[in-house]
Amino acid sequence: MSLYVEDAALIMSVQDAGRTGYQRFGMPVSGPMDWRAHRSANLLAGNSGGSACIEIGFSSCQVIIERDTLLSVCGAGFNLSVNGRELPMWTAAIAKSGDILRLEKIDGGSWVYLAVAGGFETPVWLDSRSVFPRAGLGHLLTAGERLPISVLSDQKRLLAGRSFPLTERPAYSQTPTISVIPGPHQDRFTAETFEAFFREEYRLSHQSDRMGYRLKGKPLAHKRGADLVSQGMALGQIQVPADGQPIVMMPDHPTTGGYTSIGTIARADLPLLAQAQPERSVIRFRRVDTTTAAQELLRINQSLSADIFSQEDSWMGL
Amino acid sequence: MKNDPVPLPLRFSPVGECALLVELGDEILLDTCRQVWGLDRQMRQEPLRGVDFWVPAYTSLLVHYDPCVVTPAQVRSWIEASSHGKQLSSADQPNRVVIPVRYGGESGPDLDSVAKAHDLTPAQVVEKHTQPVYRVGMMGFMPGFAYLMGLDPVLATPRRDTPRTFVPAGSVGIASNQTGVYPLESPGGWQIIGRTELSLFNPSKQAPFLLSPGDEVQFVALKDGAVL
Numbered sequence A: 001m002s003l004y005v006e007d008a009a010l011i012m013s014v015q016d017a018g019r020t021g022y023q024r025f026g027m028p029v030s031g032p033m034d035w036r037a038h039r040s041a042n043l044l045a046g047n048s049g050g051s052a053c054i055e056i057g058f059s060s061c062q063v064i065i066e067r068d069t070l071l072s073v074c075g076a077g078f079n080l081s082v083n084g085r086e087l088p089m090w091t092a093a094i095a096k097s098g099d100i101l102r103l104e105k106i107d108g109g110s111w112v113y114l115a116v117a118g119g120f121e122t123p124v125w126l127d128s129r130s131v132f133p134r135a136g137l138g139h140l141l142t143a144g145e146r147l148p149i150s151v152l153s154d155q156k157r158l159l160a161g162r163s164f165p166l167t168e169r170p171a172y173s174q175t176p177t178i179s180v181i182p183g184p185h186q187d188r189f190t191a192e193t194f195e196a197f198f199r200e201e202y203r204l205s206h207q208s209d210r211m212g213y214r215l216k217g218k219p220l221a222h223k224r225g226a227d228l229v230s231q232g233m234a235l236g237q238i239q240v241p242a243d244g245q246p247i248v249m250m251p252d253h254p255t256t257g258g259y260t261s262i263g264t265i266a267r268a269d270l271p272l273l274a275q276a277q278p279e280r281s282v283i284r285f286r287r288v289d290t291t292t293a294a295q296e297l298l299r300i301n302q303s304l305s306a307d308i309f310s311q312e313d314s315w316m317g318l
Numbered sequence B: 001m002k003n004d005p006v007p008l009p010l011r012f013s014p015v016g017e018c019a020l021l022v023e024l025g026d027e028i029l030l031d032t033c034r035q036v037w038g039l040d041r042q043m044r045q046e047p048l049r050g051v052d053f054w055v056p057a058y059t060s061l062l063v064h065y066d067p068c069v070v071t072p073a074q075v076r077s078w079i080e081a082s083s084h085g086k087q088l089s090s091a092d093q094p095n096r097v098v099i100p101v102r103y104g105g106e107s108g109p110d111l112d113s114v115a116k117a118h119d120l121t122p123a124q125v126v127e128k129h130t131q132p133v134y135r136v137g138m139m140g141f142m143p144g145f146a147y148l149m150g151l152d153p154v155l156a157t158p159r160r161d162t163p164r165t166f167v168p169a170g171s172v173g174i175a176s177n178q179t180g181v182y183p184l185e186s187p188g189g190w191q192i193i194g195r196t197e198l199s200l201f202n203p204s205k206q207a208p209f210l211l212s213p214g215d216e217v218q219f220v221a222l223k224d225g226a227v228l
Helices: A035-044 A191-199 A267-274 A291-307 B030-045 B072-085 B111-117 B120-130
Strands: A001-007 A011-013 A053-057 A061-065 A069-075 A078-082 A083-087 A093-095 A100-105 A111-116 A147-148 A177-182 A213-217 A229-234 A238-241 A246-247 A255-259 A262-263 A284-287 B012-013 B020-023 B051-056 B060-066 B096-103 B134-139 B146-151 B166-167 B171-175 B177-180 B186-188 B192-195 B217-221
Touching: A011 B096, A035 A053, A035 A069, A035 A111, A035 A291, A069 A078, A069 B060, A100 A111, A147 A177, A177 A191, A177 A267, A177 A291, A191 A262, A191 A284, A229 B020, A229 B051, A229 B060, A262 A267, A267 A291, B012 B072, B020 B072, B030 B051, B030 B072, B030 B134, B060 B072, B096 B120, B096 B171, B111 B192, B120 B192, B120 B217, B146 B177
Parallel strands: A177 A284, B096 B217
Antiparallel strands: A001 A061, A001 A147, A011 A053, A053 A111, A061 A100, A069 A093, A069 A111, A078 A083, A078 A100, A177 A262, A213 A246, A229 A255, A238 A246, A238 A262, B012 B020, B020 B060, B051 B060, B096 B192, B134 B146, B134 B217, B166 B186, B171 B177, B171 B192
16 A cells, blocks of 8 residues: 555655764755745645655656645746646646646756655654665665555545645746855855855855755865865855855755855755756855845744635646 | 862854764874763763754764754754863773784784884784773774874885785784774775774674773784683
8 A cells, every 4th residue: 555666766765854863973854955845735724833854856757646645846947747637736636546747857956855645654763764875774765665654544535635725836947046145164265255156156066965965166265275164054055165166955965064155055046056957057146144144934834824825726737 | 189170172063953062172192082982981871952963073072963953053062061070081980891802813813914014013012902991082994993093103004005805804914103903805905914803893793882982992812722
C-alpha cells in the first residue's frame, strides 16, 4: 500500500523539515531546497508543515499511486499530469489507486515537492526522515522502490480542491533579484567589491547540488586573502573562496567552513535561488537589513499558518 | 573565586537574519577554545526559546535562531548573560576517549613516506603520534569529524599531491599541522598513517558520535594481530 517509483528523477529523496541538534558534531541540517514549496505541499495535504515529502529535482519522474490518497505538488520547473491529463500544482487532489502521476521537467525552476496525506513514514535517523546519503542516512530514490502511504481518512478527503492563491506562492523568476544581508566578514572585502556584488549578474554553475550552489560572475576581490579560522556556517551563507566565485550554502552544506563570506541570503528569498536553473537563470542581489528580512519571513510564516486556501470547485478529484 | 572574573570580550555579527556569530578571539589557542566550551556549557544549561541550535568552533559559536520567535537582541543578551560572572574555562573537566589504532601496512599506507619526509623511522612516527593528549578543538567538515589540537610539529606533513578517491572510515591521517580520523569513507588528501575500528559516527547507536567538542583524545598503537 504505497507509492511506486516507476521512473526516478536525477535527484529524488525524502526530506522533512531537517535534522537539527547534531550540528555541533558536524551533521548538516538537510531538509528541503525550497522550504516554502515543501511546507505548502504539506499544508495542502493536511499535514504539519515539517512532514516528510518527496523532493524531486532537475529531471522528470513518474510514480504510481497504489492506495487512495490526498496529494499535492508544489514548486517550479515541472508539469504535473495524472493518467496523461495535465493538472494544476499548488492544489490538493484525491489520487486513486492505480493512478499514474508524471512530473515532466520544463523551464522555470528546478525542484518540486510531492506530499501525501499523513506524510511518508520512512525510516528516522537522528530524529529526522531527511535523507543524507553521504553519511549513510538513506539513499536517493531509484526506479522500482516503494514508499508507504497511510490510509486516507474521510476528514482528509474533504481537503481536496484547496489551492494556494497565486499571490501566496513565491515569485519564482528566471531573472530573480535576491535579498542578501551583508557580512559577517565585511572588513575582508573592499567597498568596490560590495558594489560589484550588488550590481553584477550571476549564473548558476552546473556544479551545484544540495550542498552548495556555485555562482559564476565577475570575480570578487578580497582584502588579506580568502581564508579564515574555521567557524560555523548558516543556510544561505555566501562563501567567497580565493577564485572570487561565490558559493551559496544549501541544506546539505557542511556545518563549518574556512572561507570569508560576503553575505547571507534572506530566508524568504532562498526559494527563489533554490529554483534557479543552471546556466539559464540570471541572478542579481540586493541589500537588505536583518530587521526587514525578519519581518518578511514573519509575514510569510503567518500567511502559511493562516487559512489562505481558495477552493477550486472544478477540481474535486482526478 | 575571590576576585570577580573579567567579562569576556564578545564580538557579535549577524549571519543573515537567522544566525548570530559570537567571536571570542582570532587565533587558534587552547585558552580561547576553553572559553568557547565554557560558554557553550552555560548556554546549554539555560537554553533560550527560539534558539534552534549552535555550532561551537575554535574561536566562535554560530547561534541559529528563529527570528519569528526571538529577536537578535534577545539572543545577544542571553549569550552575554551566559558569559557574565563566570570563570568559563575553569570548569573544564574533559571527557577522555582512547582510540586504538593499527599503524602502517594496509591500515596506514602513508606511514613510511611520512617517516621518510621527517628523517624518522615509522616506529618513531607512531611514538610521536601516540604521545600527546589531543583536544577536540571543534567538529565539522563531515559528521563526526573532529579537528584535533596538539599534533607534534615534527609530524606536520603536507597533504598528498594526488588525493585518494577512497579513504576507508576510521583512517587516521595528517594534513599540515592537523591530525584527525575519517568518520566516513570518503575521497581525501590526508596522509593516512593508520586506522581504527572504532566508529566515530554510528547513526543506529544511542550516542551516535564518539567525540564531542572539548574531548581529550589519546591514540594507542595496536600490535599486529591484536584485537580490540
